[in-house]
Every structure is written in C-alpha cells, then in structure tokens.
Amino acid sequence: MVVPSGSLGSWDTRKIVTNMFPLLVVLSIIVLWAGITLEDAEELLDQYGLLAVMVPTMVDMGGNLGAILSSRLSTRMHLGTTDFDPRDRTLWANVGAVFGLAATIFTALALGAWAIGQIIGAPLGLADLLVISLISGMSVAVIAVVFSFLATYGSYRLGIDPDDTTIPIVTNVVDVFGMVIFIGVSAWWLPAI
Template sequence: MVVPSAAGSLGTWNWKRIVGNMFPLLVVLSIIVLWAGITLENAEEMLEQYAILAVMVPTMVDMGGNLGAILSSRLSTRFHLGTTELDPSDRELWANVGAVLALAVTIFTALAFGAYLLGMLIGSVIPLPTLLLISLVSGMSVAVIAVVFSFAATYGSYRLGIDPDDTTIPIVTNVVDVFGMVIFIGVSAIVLGL
C-alpha cells in the first residue's frame, strides 16, 4: 500500500486543504444535482397521476445515498487503518458489499409495502406487485451504483492523496441522488407504461 508523505498525510487536518479540495468538487456536484431537479420537474405529470410515487421519491433518493455513505465510510476507515488495498479476493470487502446489498433489499421491500399501505389511505393505489417491482428494480440499481461510486471515490481520493473522509460522502450521496431520481422516474414510467 502506498503511504502518503508527511506533508500530504491523510491524517493531517488543514481547513485550507479541505476547502481547496472540496470547493471545485461541490460546484461540479451542484451542477450534477441540478439534473435531478430537472428530471423531477419533467416527471410532474406522472407524479400527479400516481401520487404515491411522489411519496416514494424522497425515501428512494435518500436511502441510496445513505447506502453509499455507509460503504464509503467503511472503506475509508479500512484505508486509514491500512487494512485494505481493494483486492478483489478480500473476503471482508465483499462482505461489506453483500451487507449493503442485503440492506438495500430490506429497505426497498419495506418502502414498497409502506407505499402500498399509505396509497390505500390516500386513494392512490398502485398494485403491490407493481410497487415492489418499481421499488426493488430502482432500489437495487441505485444500490449497485452506490457501491461502484463508493469504491471509485474512496480509492480515487486515497490515490490522489486526498482524505477520503473529506470527499467520498459528498461525491457518493450527490451522484447517487441524481441517479436515484433518474432511475426511479425511468423505471416507474416503464413499469406503468407511460
């Protein structure tokens, strides 16, 4: 494993370095997140027709980002402890990925059931199998994207000598939020035949 020099040590806290690294990144991420807002605005008609989907949007987007943040934090910790090199044969690494994907299945299944029950109360009923299909296809796609970007952001930050704790969560949550929105709207439109 390559260890950064003392001048660029990942363990050194320096607000100027953090702001210098993060400001351009946050500008780019803000522009990317704008895409999610445009996608949501373009789906306004579908969300009005199927109000329960509008209720699912925040949870879908938020949970994808949270799953990515969990994995990013675990990877960052392993880098700081010197216990990983992102070796594909590392069983603990795959156990973390498996845990995130299992959590995703649980969360997105619960989201479908919760949305179905709430839909019955507010009169926006979409059949449970349809909600399960939308929730699981969207959610698992977002979870896979969260895993990929967690690895890329953590490994890339570390290799560039930037503390992964400073960069991974903003990168992963913003990118996954955007993809989560786009995938959820796309899958919903396809499944509902719109």
C-alpha cells in the same frame, strides 16, 4: 499522536477547502440534473401520486447506502486493513451487506407506499410498487457500490483524504442517479392513463 502534515490524516483547512470547493461546485451542477428530472416527471407523479411519496425515501436511501460503504472503505484504508484486493472477503461482506440492506429498505418502501395508498384511496398494486421499488433500489445500490469504490480509491490515489470527498461525491451522484432511475423505471413499468 502527532500526524505528519503531509499525510492523509492531517487537518489543513486550506487544503480541505481547496480540494472540496471545486468538487462541491461540480456536484451542485450534477444535483441540478435531479431537479430537472423531477420537474420533467411532474405528469407521471400527478398521475400516480404514490410515486411522489416514494421519491424522497428512494433518493435518500440510495445516498445513505453509498455513504455507509464509503465510510467503511475509508476507515479500512486509514487502518491499513484494505488494499482493494478482489479476494478480500471483508470487502465482499461489506458489499453484500449493502445489497442486503438495499433489498430490505426498498421492500419496506414498497409496502409502506402500498399501505399509504390503501389509507388515502390512491392505490397502486403492491406488485407494481415492489417491482418499481426493487428494480430502482437495487440499481441504485449497484451505482452506490461502484461510486463508493471509485471515490474512495480515487481520493486515496490523488492524495486526498477520502473522509473529505467520498460522502459528498457518493451521495450526490447516487441521489441524481436514484432520481433518474426511479422515474425511468416508473415510466417504463406503469401504463399511461
């Protein structure tokens, strides 16, 4: 199949680099914020060591949820089966699947952290871990859904292939917000010692 050079399906290296380089620079600066937030939370993470165990999974899974939805939206756009109509039941099924997956993953994260705490003698209550994990995780899932829609639709409207932009945008933004939200919810929920 021959793809016209001006379409979203073309593979023009120069165009991809021209579109992506400024985006990657901006996203790198945004991700720096997550590192600074983590550095500022050092006291909290020292006080509650199990939170440090949860950080990588919390950040990674939020970005993965956004990547899943972005990929599905991009594929549906390329196939011509979506137009972002709020009455599109398949669109809502994809969003529902992301939230269902988030609830499952973040519940498992809390249970896993609790089990590790029991083994190493650094317990935090299961209820505390569930509250922190689910509030943080479901908030991150909402951000992942919003940025998946914005990145996919925005890329399409700008004439940029969503396959090139959505994953970097969504995963980086959700990673940053995931870190900030997780640290914020943890600080809010857990008492200071």
